[in-house]
Amino acid sequence: xxxxxxxxxxxxxxxxxxxxxxxxxxxxxxxxxxxxxxxxxxxxxxxxxxxxxxxxxxxxxxxxxxxxxxxxxxxxxxxxxxxxxxxxxxxxxxxxxxxxxxxxxxxxxxxxx
Amino acid sequence: xxxxxxxxxxxxxxxxxxxxxxxxxxxxxxxxxxxxxxxxxxxxxxxxxxxxxxxxxxxxxxxxxxxxxxxxxxxxxxxxxxxxxxxxxxxxxxxxxxxxxxxxxxxxxxxxxx
Numbered sequence: 675x676x677x678x679x680x681x682x683x684x685x686x687x688x689x690x691x692x693x694x695x696x697x698x699x700x701x702x703x704x705x706x707x708x709x710x711x712x713x714x715x716x717x718x719x720x721x722x723x724x725x726x727x728x729x730x731x732x733x734x735x736x737x738x739x740x741x742x743x744x745x746x747x748x749x750x751x752x753x754x755x756x757x758x759x760x761x762x763x764x765x766x767x768x769x770x771x772x773x774x775x776x777x778x779x780x781x782x783x784x785x786x787x
Numbered sequence: 788x789x790x791x792x793x794x795x796x797x798x799x800x801x802x803x804x805x806x807x808x809x810x811x812x813x814x815x816x817x818x819x820x821x822x823x824x825x826x827x828x829x830x831x832x833x834x835x836x837x838x839x840x841x842x843x844x845x846x847x848x849x850x851x852x853x854x855x856x857x858x859x860x861x862x863x864x865x866x867x868x869x870x871x872x873x874x875x876x877x878x879x880x881x882x883x884x885x886x887x888x889x890x891x892x893x894x895x896x897x898x899x900x901x
Contacts, residue, residue, distance in 0.1 A: 681899030683827075701789030706887045717791070717878055718830065725887070755815065763829050767887060774820070775890060 697764030789895035812881030
C-alpha cells in the first residue's frame, strides 16, 4: 500500500529554469509533509516542510505547495542549479505516529549546465 | 555536533551469518529511527526509540531483526541468519521530541548478503 507516491522517477531541466517535482498521497490523516534531498552515498537531508494547515511554504529557491483537496504537493526549485541534481523524496507524517515518516519512491532530478 | 554516525559504511556477509550495525545519533536527540532502503524505493520505516524505549516496530521487522538502545544514546540493529533479501541500505535517523521535528539521517550502512 503505497500511501505516498512520486510518479516521475526522473526529471531533467536546464540550469536556470524551474524544476517542479510532484507528490501524491492517499492517507487523509497525514498532517505534515517534508521534502528530502539525497546525494549518492549519503543519507537524505531535510530540505523544506509544510503543515497541512498551509498551502505554501517558501525558503529561498525552494517552495512547497500543498493542495489538500487533491492530496497533492509539489516542490518548486527556481532557478535550478547543477548542484541541485539529486534524488528528491517526498515524505508525510501523521501526528499520532511519533514523527515516523512515510516516504515516496523518489525522483531523480538532473540539472544540466 | 558531527551529525548522525553509522558504522560500518559497508558490510558484505554470507547468507546465514549474523550482522550488527551501530548508530550514534545527534547527542541531544531523544528519538532514534531505523529505516531500510532498497534500490529505486524510498526509505521504509523499521522501528523507533524514544530514549531507551522502543515505541514502535514495523511489520517489516521480522523476528530475525532486533534493535536496542540500551542507555538512550547509541543504538544497534542486529540481523540474525541473514538472507539475500536483507541486502539493502540501512539508515539511522534521530530527532528531537518537539512537534514535527525533522529527522536527521546518517549516511547509512550498505549490507550485501551473498
